[in-house]
Amino acid sequence: MAASSSRVFVSHLSGVAVFDPNGDQVGRVRDVVALLRPGGKPPSVLGLVVEVVSRHRVFLPVTRVTGVESGQVVTTGVLNMRRFEQRAGETLVLGELLDRRVTLVETGEEVTVLDVGLIRLPARRDWRIDKVFVRKGGRTLRRRRETLTVEWSAVTGFALDETDQGAANLLATFEHVRPADLANMLHHFSPKRRGEVAAALHDDRLADVLEELPEDDQVEILGSLQEERAADVLEAMDPDDAADLLSELPEQERERLLELMRPKDAAPVRRLLSYEEDTAGGMMTTEPIVLGPDATVAYALARVRVADLSAPLAAQVYVCRPPDETPTGRYLGVVHFQRLLRDPPFTLVGSIVDTDLQPIAPDTPLPELTGYLATYNIVAAPVVDEGGHLLGAVTVDDVLDHLLPHDWRDSIGPGAGEPPHGRDDGTRDDDGGGRGSDTGGSGEGQGADGG
Template sequence: MAAGTPRVFVSHLSGVPVFDPNGDQVGRMRDLVAMLRVGGKPPRLLGMVVEVVSRRRIFLPMTRVTGVESGQVITTGVVNMRRFEQRPTERLVLGEFLDRRVRLVETDEEVTVLDVAIQQLPARRDWEIDKFFVRKGRGGALRRKGETLTVEWSAISGFSLEQHGGAESLVATFDRLRPTDVANAMHHLTPKRRAEVAAALDDDRLADILEELPGDDQVEIIGKLKEDRAADVLEAMDPDDAADLLSWLPEADKERLLTLMRPDDAADVRRLLSYEERTAGGLMTTEPIILRPDATVADALARVRQQDLSPALAAQVYVCRSPDETPTGRYLGTAHFQRLLRDPPFTLVSSLVDSNLVPLAPDTPLPAVTSYLAAYNLVSAPVVDESGSLLGAVTVDDVLDHLLPEDWRETDFDSGEEVSGGR
């Protein structure tokens, strides 16, 4: 771990308040959810179990946690209020790790886990279990006798993932693969096995993998999930990919899932569904980087550095009048990443915009979108309506998805990894 990255012991987090960015309390932290991994890697933290005012326990993904301290947890403010349900591959840190008897690898001596330390990975939003605070001997947490020591995850045994070929082992193996490679492996599983793996994956990971699967596999998997969970996964997908998936479902199923989704997410997807599939409006994403005219180059570069952005979306920012979410106020132009790098951090992005290119209209057909990107050497292009509001952006990867043969996702890619688990 890099020096300076804070380490937090989970016993200090039990019961601490969880706040949104405005300082309003969301609830209290009751546990952390981790997933064991193969290859001796420390468990990855998936999220937190938070008890809200109604005493309902909900799941808060670590990707929506912006600060973890001994006295409080800060979130992005986006909280899904559906009740938490533990999945087969998930482990509760407070509930299942603490007071557990394990062994030291070096001496085979039995120790009891008194506390667990978590740490955020450098330059990433991922968290993992870092160290264990243990007591030698057979006494539990209340016993005062016995030497205590802090050890690395690799120094103990007793938490190993069982290698029995089940979904849990397979999901742990998938953890080290890119979503495209996992999708390719899942495509070749039997439907039963594919459903087991999908049920064991967390929502964000499953969303990323669904986006890389052929359409019939997406429909099959989403159809076998509980409706509440299917809605959660759709919310975690990029809006354009969620719209594509929903467009393949029967109308009644599509409407039912849209109703279960958060209103803001459902609104974006409904807007995309209103456009013809092979047009700029049907291809676009509704979540490009949007900045107001008074934003600075430093603000723009901070947005571009966000880990979950695709390279195509990170290649430029779109400058618009308020509001800064699609559909925006008046679209002013595009500031390209290379131009941002050439100017001082305090420069206003409004002075750097390229306003010479005419943006795409939402009804622009796919061939014209392709020609536009090729002619101007762009990896992304703005889509603007008649009133001048930015609706979204078309990226080159979405265009390629519609230009390649329909079965291109079924091609076997050589990822350099071997995945076991069988059919």
């Protein structure tokens, strides 16, 4: 999508940074919106779905794209910050066309779509999908299957509703996307496409994504899986997130999934389910960093450096008598990360324990818990039972999840609460007419092309 008539394939646009004319980054490309046309005519490219700060998604008309060069999209004017909503008849190219099975017109052979090419029409600001990169032999991943690039008119079947589309090539495009961002993409897919993507994700990856989705989407996706796989995914989730998800299910279904889980994975989830949701016990994770008093500072820092550990959990380690799995032996205290950085590597953590920070009980209610974190300026709190055993830790992100509105994932970011883009002014024709006015008074008019 450079200013000339060069071509770009849509997979190369995924995640590309979007910059305004001043060189400031305003977001990243998450999809391309197209309008399929009858008679094998190349589809019109209407615009880009851009994810701005805080994962808010907006529509960028293609007529405002001045170029795609050196791995970045450059726009003219300011973005309309109204939330993107897909209209009837529109197609999300990444989300809906990749992995689709279509037919070569000349031979009648079934092929799988791996990518599609976009090109700018000469002397115009319009874009079309003109090329399709396909693999012969259906969706099989066997080696040495022939791939080829053909004209859009050389294939047929894009307009058909496919019942089992698959998602391998879509996921390859999103391979390096963070779980939270992939979750946001799935949230905007249709239920059918969401289920296909979930089915193709590895259990660990799906577990990470589920933890970032709204509860309704979590329940929907879990219900689309075979029970055995659903249990595997729950095992891969953090126990507190798995417990939150299971608490949304009917009791009989919840118990059936718990029975399918490995006992060692089901046990902490069952414990968490025994507490009220808005208490420390209901919000805590059962897998904080637990060390014996004879562990060294060097070993504690090695545990803190584990990449999969969240920042709040890495902020402190909990020192306990054996056993070191929750519920532990007697809780001795906490060592904060900054203290670990100040002491020599050979120092025993038992000698630098902070005993002034009193732990909280599992039945501590949410208001008292938030006051505790604010009073002591900490991001995690130890949860200890009456017998002095560490049960887990409550982190600030768990608390925020319970303090924020139920639909906070849909309302974050600039433009929250505004009507869907373009519903109140303007329509779009076959050539990509306007979606509505821009915010911020760019002086470029009300139309999508600034005319």
